[in-house]
Amino acid sequence: MSERIENLEKALAPYRQELTTHPLYSVLRLPNAVRLFMEEHVFAVWDFMSLLKGLQRGLTCVEIPWKPTTNRITRRFINEIVLGEESDLDQDGVPNSHFEMYINAMNQVGANTEIIMHLVNDPNWKSSIPTLPIQDTTKEFMQFTFSVLEENKLHTIASAFTFGREDLIPDMFIEIVKESEKASDVSYSKFLWYLERHIQIDGDDHGPISLKMIEELCGEDDQKWEEVTEIAILSMQKRIGLWDGIAEKIAI
Numbered sequence: 001m002s003e004r005i006e007n008l009e010k011a012l013a014p015y016r017q018e019l020t021t022h023p024l025y026s027v028l029r030l031p032n033a034v035r036l037f038m039e040e041h042v043f044a045v046w047d048f049m050s051l052l053k054g055l056q057r058g059l060t061c062v063e064i065p066w067k068p069t070t071n072r073i074t075r076r077f078i079n080e081i082v083l084g085e086e087s088d089l090d091q092d093g094v095p096n097s098h099f100e101m102y103i104n105a106m107n108q109v110g111a112n113t114e115i116i117m118h119l120v121n122d123p124n125w126k127s128s129i130p131t132l133p134i135q136d137t138t139k140e141f142m143q144f145t146f147s148v149l150e151e152n153k154l155h156t157i158a159s160a161f162t163f164g165r166e167d168l169i170p171d172m173f174i175e176i177v178k179e180s181e182k183a184s185d186v187s188y189s190k191f192l193w194y195l196e197r198h199i200q201i202d203g204d205d206h207g208p209i210s211l212k213m214i215e216e217l218c219g220e221d222d223q224k225w226e227e228v229t230e231i232a233i234l235s236m237q238k239r240i241g242l243w244d245g246i247a248e249k250i251a252i
Contacts, residue, residue: 004218005211008229012163015236022240024247028176033250034188035111038102040138040246042116044165044239045102047145049085051161055213056082058154077213081206088201091193098198105190137245144238148231155217155224156231162210163232165239169199 027033060075061067069075090096090104106113115132122128126146129139148160174195181188218224 002215004225005215008232011229012232012236015233015240018240019236019243022243022247024243025173025176027247027250028173029179030250034177034180034191035109036250037246038106038109038111038191040135040242040249042102042106043134043138043142044242045099046116046120047142048161048165049097049099050149051145051157052082052085054149054157055154055161058157071216074213074216077209081209084201084206088197091190098194101190101194105194108190109186109188135245135249137241141238141242144234153227155214156227158210158214158217159228159231160235162214163235169195
C-alpha cells in the first residue's frame with residue numbers, strides 16, 4: 001500500500017469506526033427490522049451501480065466507432081469490476097447484477113420494491129427523488145452520489161465508488177440477519193448470500209482494485225488527492241446519515 005493510500009485510510013479511520021459500531025445494528029434485532037432496512041438500503045445499492053457506470057463511461061470507450069482510451073490499466077480495472085457487479089452469478093448460478101440480486105432478496109422477504117423500481121424506470125428520476133416516500137437521509141445519500149457524477153471528475157467518482165460502501169458492513173450484521181431468520185418464518189437466504197458475496201468480492205477483489213484505480217487516476221497530483229480525501233470523507237458521512245435514518249425508521 002502506498003503512503004498516500006495509507007494517509008487516506010488514516011483520515012477515514014474515525015468514520016469507519018463510527019459506521020462499524022453504529023447503533024443501527026442493535027435495532028436490527030427488532031421484528032421486521034431487516035425488511036425495513038432493505039427498503040431504504042436498496043437505493044444505495046442502485047446508485048452504486050450508477051457510480052460504476054460513470055467510471056466505465058469515463059475510463060473505457062462506449063462510443064461508436066471504438067477507440068482506445070488513455071488509461072490502459074484503469075480501464076482493465078473497471079471492466080473487471082463491471083463484470084463482477086453487473087453480471088455476477090447468483091446463488092443459483094444465474095447471471096444477475098447485484099442490484100437485481102438485492103431485488104430478488106427483497107421479494108423473498110416481502111419487502112416493498114415498488115418505490116425503487118418506480119424510480120429506476122422513471123424518465124424524470126432526478127426530480128422524483130425529493131418526492132419519494134423514503135427517509136430524507138436516503139434521499140440525501142443519493143443526491144450526493146449524483147452530484148459527484150455531475151461534476152464528472154473521474155478521481156472523485158472513483159473515491160465515492162470506493163469508500164463508504166458495502167465493505168463497511170461488519171460481520172456481526174450477517175449474524176444478526178441469521179438470528180432474525182431463525183426467529184421468523186421468513187427465509188433470508190437470498191439476502192445472506194448477497195451480503196456474503198458482496199463482502200467477499202469487495203474485500204478480496206474489488207476493494208484492492210479500486211484503491212489501485214485511485215492511485216492511477218491521482219498519480220502525484222496533490223490537488224486530486226485532496227479532492228479524493230474530501231469526497232471519501234463526505235461519502236462516509238452520508239453513509240452514516242443513511243444508517244441514522246434507517247435506525248430511526250426501524251425504531252418508530
